[in-house]
Amino acid sequence: MLRNPASAAQVTSHWPSLPHLLSGQAQRHPDRLALTFVEDDGRHRTLTYAGLHDRVMELCGRIGEVMGERSPPEISGRDKLPDEIMEPHSGERAILLFPPGLEFIIGFFACQYSGLVPVPTCFPKRGRAMPRLESAVHDCAPKLLLADAETLAGIDPNRVNAAVNSLPSVATDAIGGDQWTADVSARLALIKTTDLGLLQYTSGSTSEPKGVMVSHANLLANLESIRRAFGLHRSDRADEPHCSAVFWLPPFHDMGLIGGILEAVFLGGHTTLMSPRSFLAKPIRWLEAIAQSGATISGAPNFAFELCLDRISRDQAAGLDLSRWNVAFCGAEPIAVETLDRFAAHFAVAGFRSNAFIPCYGLAEATLLVASSRGSSIVPRLLVDRDDLSRGRATPVPDHHPPNQTRTIVSCGEPCAGMQIEIIAPDRRTRLDEGQIGEIWLQGESIAQGYWKREGVNSHQFDAHIANDDCAGGFLRTGDLGFIRDGSLYVTGRSKDVIILRGRNHFPQDIEATVQRALGDDMVKCVALATNAYVGEALSIVVELPRHIDGTLLPNLVRRVRRQVIEEHEIDPRQVVLTRPAAIPVTTSGKVQRSACRQMLESDEIPTLYDWSRSILIDQGVSEQLPALPQRVDEDSRDAASQQIQAWMMAWLIHRSGMDPRDVGPETRFTDHGLDSMAAVELSGELDDWLGVELTPAVAWNHPTPATLAAYLADEMAKATPH
Incomplete structure (x- = not known):
């Protein structure tokens, strides 16, 4: 057994719900910045705590009108609103469909204030089919769709099913109605700690979606656990310094929402946000935002740190100041110790310290964070015998052991406050000794209420019992494999078949x-x-x-x-x-x-x-193997530059896609080269780095082959050259 000595009672927040939390922060820190969103063009959009609260209140009024509440003038001025007015839709679900930006969090809190359960879903590409949206709608039967006006206008009714088309919708940014005038305290009094604060669909199966039911108590307990595990501090007084964070993870991702946005609100801090596309196109934007804002907190899956190594030169790193980045957490996918070591060495010139790294283990079924580890000078790790590992036991070996016979596993450290971890033989449901590999079972205040309408699955997965122990019941079976050694958790793999790539489950x-x-x-x-x-x-x-x-x-x-x-x-x-x-x-x-x-x-x-x-x-060091790109283009050299750019793109495609060079031609569409969304953004980012010409999705859409895109880029460079 692995248990944090802090009791469950100690991690319970003094806030009954997230709306109570936001209301309190708006009263204490009305003028303090809560959220900043950095557009791809560098423009900033901001909300103070009072501004965020006001936007939420305005949206609540429009949600109430659509959902059948009486209009605000009729219900204003009462000390307590009748239940038949206040709770006509208590517990109903609302789908949140937003691109990166500030509108998501406004819609999220407005749902909770209105008695609705917010259901974040993956933002689709414009004009595409929306299988994740459709599967979530089919599973949870929402009563409302919340999105910004542009997203609602971009939903093609011919590419979504009737259930989506029939949903009433509210555009969060269509401001113009009367301010919601209901008594906030009366509304807050109706929100209970046990109410669902979130229905989190795990980013996995669209054929059998599972919505994790997360209560306000779960959320607040996990936010407090994160605070303790990362050594963070609330800033309750106006004169206290407050935390600053930077994140690019999407808000429908549990790490992006809970770890990236809600944790800063919980602490009374400030979060700078950017879009995933902005980071993928130019990873240095993430680190520049950390340096410029003086952020102390940020984190991402393993691949993000690897991408920074691949795309940010040592000279660029030297121009950054990462010395205030004290909490660099890494999770959501398997952690490669080589990546973290190389990142720390590469960005040491920027003042980054290796002991800022906090490897984490968590999952949506436990709200988010389960365990975390903080090293002294290097990331904690254990070198074990590879053959023994395949036999179900972790046997430490000395550093001089042959590398092909070993595996290095990153420590995920101690469980969060109030969390209990057991390593169980899944077939026998019995405890295993230290160093033996089994399924990770969890118990604690952050464990979610189960899956939406999956009673049979819930009894098996959320209420598991250890054999021959009448007191050991109510455990979450994670499906993950690991072992305990010297009071730390090590995750070795999964007993379930889910595939985790770039922090997403497939x-x-x-x-x-x-x-x-x-x-x-x-x-x-x-x-x-x-x-x-x-x-x-x-x-x-x-x-x-x-x-x-x-x-x-x-x-x-x-x-x-x-x-x-x-x-x-x-x-x-x-x-x-x-x-x-x-x-x-x-x-x-x-x-x-x-x-x-x-x-x-x-x-x-x-x-x-x-x-x-x-x-x-x-993928490592591709740029060093590619032909040169033109540095300057004028009218006389435009055609030659177009040929240079075309040759560079075709060579990049061959390296990136692994295709036979005979199958890569200047008139072949990029989609035929097998580029996934991340690779397409990487290509546009590298060209932008070299040529200084921004490649928006519209440009890529209008110039879908190496020949046409190269000609466009050469033209743009020639226009930018002084005559």
Whole structure:
């Protein structure tokens, strides 16, 4: 057992709910900045605590009108509003559909003030199908859709189902109505600690979505646990210094919402936000915002730190001041100790200290944070025997042990205050000894109430009992594997099949269904797997083909698979293996054995007809292998510059996509090169870094091939050159 000595009672916040918290902060610090959003063009939009509260109040009035409450003039001036007026929709759900910005958090708090449960959902690309929105709407049956006016106008009614089309909607930024005049204290009195404050759909399966029911008590307990674990301080008095944070994670992501936004509100601090696209295009923007704001807190998944290493030179790093960045937490996906060590060394010139790193373990079912670790001079880690690890035991080995026989695992440290961690043999439900690997079970005040309308699953997953221990019940089964050593938690993998890439969960069944749609009768069966990569995990897909498939079609089959997976899931597989029937291991009932298939794939034991792969190492230092880009373009050199840029893009595509150079042409559309959303943003960011010409989504849409985009960029550079 691993338990923080702080009791559950000690982590309970003195605020009954998040609306009580916001109301209190607006009264104590009306003029203090709460949120700043940095647009891609550098413009800043800000809200003070009073300004945020006023916007929330205004939106509450319009929500009430749409939801059937009496108009504000009729209900104003009462000491206490009748329940039939105040709670006609208490506990109903409202979908939040927002691009990065400040409108999301206004809608989030307005829902809670109005008795609605906010349901954040993934923001879609304009004009695209919205499977995550549709699956959430089908599952939780919301009564309202909240979005900004531009998003509502961009929903194509022909690309969403009837349930979405029939939802009444409110544009949060369509300000103009009367200020909501109801008594705030009367409304707050109706909000209970046990009410749901959030329905968090895990970023995974669209075919079987699971909405995690998070109460106000869960949220506030976890926010207090984060405060303690990270050594943060509330600034209750106006003259006290307050915390400053910077985040680019999307607000529908639990780390972005709870760790990035709500924690700063909880502390009375200030958060600077930017869009994920802004960070991905130019990772230095994230670190510049930290340096310029003097932020002390920021964090991200492992891949973000790796991207900074790949895209920020040592000279650029030297121009930053990261000396005040005291809390750099890392979580949401497997943590590579090599990444954190390299980041600390690379940015030491900027004043970054390695002991700022806080590796974390958490999950939505526990609200967010479960455990965290803080090192002294280096990130805490343990070197263990690789073979023993596969046998279910972590055996420490000395540093001089052969590297190919070891694995370094980052420590996730102690559990949060009030959290209890048990390592359990899942088949027997018995406790395991220190160093033995089992399923991680949790118990504590931050554990959510279960999944929305999943009673059967909830009794199994949220109310698990340890065998032969009548007192040990009510545990959350995480599905994650790990062990305890010297009072610290180490996470080694997952017993469930979920694939975590760039901090997002992807269910293999969804990806396999996508491959089935892409290939139809051209496949027998397939399996989607998370396989080891240099800086984390990557997606591999194995496809069984019919016996008499035409061998000349194999490259085209891979392209079809990649294009469909990228379109529907916005991830590019690292590997697609085409094989013969019966190559994928299955159970006696015909169920795919993903774990066995993963072992066969990593051991090169699967017979292949065609193996397409993009080595993760290709991504490291690509710029050094590419042809030069023009530094200056005028009217006379415009055509030559266009050819240079075109050659650079084609070489970048070959490196990034792993395609055969013979398949990459100047007139081939970028979508045919298999670029996922992150790779497309990386391409635009690198070109912007070199050429100084901003590549917006509209520009990329209007110039969809290397030839047309290169000509556009050369024209723009020529226009910018003084004559």
